Amino acid sequence: AAGVIQSPRHLIKEKRETATLKCYPIPRHDTVYWYQQGPGQDPQFLISFYEKMQSDKGSIPDRFSAQQFSDYHSELNMSSLELGDSALYFCASSRTPQETQYFGPGTRLLVL
Amino acid sequence: GESVGLHLPTLSVQEGDNSIINCAYSNSASDYFIWYKQESGKGPQFIIDIRSNMDKRQGQRVTVLLNKTVKHLSLQIAATQPGDSAVYFCAENPFSGGYNKLIFGAGTRLAVHP
Numbered sequence: 001a002a003g004v005i006q007s008p009r010h011l012i013k014e015k016r017e018t019a020t021l022k023c024y025p026i027p028r029h030d031t032v033y034w035y036q037q038g039p040g041q042d043p044q045f046l047i048s049f050y051e052k053m054q055s056d057k058g059s060i061p062d063r064f065s066a067q068q069f070s071d072y073h074s075e076l077n078m079s080s081l082e083l084g085d086s087a088l089y090f091c092a093s094s095r096t097p098q099e100t101q102y103f104g105p106g107t108r109l110l111v112l
Numbered sequence: 113g114e115s116v117g118l119h120l121p122t123l124s125v126q127e128g129d130n131s132i133i134n135c136a137y138s139n140s141a142s143d144y145f146i147w148y149k150q151e152s153g154k155g156p157q158f159i160i161d162i163r164s165n166m167d168k169r170q171g172q173r174v175t176v177l178l179n180k181t182v183k184h185l186s187l188q189i190a191a192t193q194p195g196d197s198a199v200y201f202c203a204e205n206p207f208s209g210g211y212n213k214l215i216f217g218a219g220t221r222l223a224v225h226p
Contacts, residue, residue, distance in 0.1 A: 004155075031212065042201055042216035043156065056213050090155050097212045100146065103155035 002026055004093050004104030012110045013081050021076040021107045025093030031055070032074040033101060034066060037088040049074055050097050081111045124223045131189040133220045135202035140183060144205040146214070147176060147187045151198045159187070159200075189222075197224045 005024040035043035045058035049068035092101040143164035148156035203214040
């Protein structure tokens, strides 16, 4: 079965640079979620989209923005990167906002 | 505030034994709970879920129990196998605004020994 696709899988950036993470949801899933997981931590909700509109917002820094496009894929844009942004970034998708979330393999971001 | 936590950070079991992973939640308004398994370097993998109108749900080798009175959730794995070794997270969905934001607990590492 098709799963959530994330790219890139690994990313190395310098401080103050920008990064763009992409997420392709499971086909026919219209809801996308972004989570951040620091080393040894649990995933923390950042932001979600339903039908291309932002539906909920968590602990997402102002330096980060995201959107969902007409084909339902989503991009997380991260600017002025800081060392503390180094983490695993997961995207999840669900068929509707009330259904089970399925996670992608994640993007590992390292900020030097 | 909303929080989901776990009683035991690490659980070591022998292959073939049954495993029980516990979780406490604090938001009595939450009505949907999910267990995820996360292997090193991978994304959380859905195991089983339960809604608040149920107190037990069974899957293949796994059972989730929900005790709303004491706000406790548990995951039981029967005949634990080496492939079950991973970190297990419980997650709570408070259905805020009708959307499916998940609040994760701290995770329990399950180590299965031969």
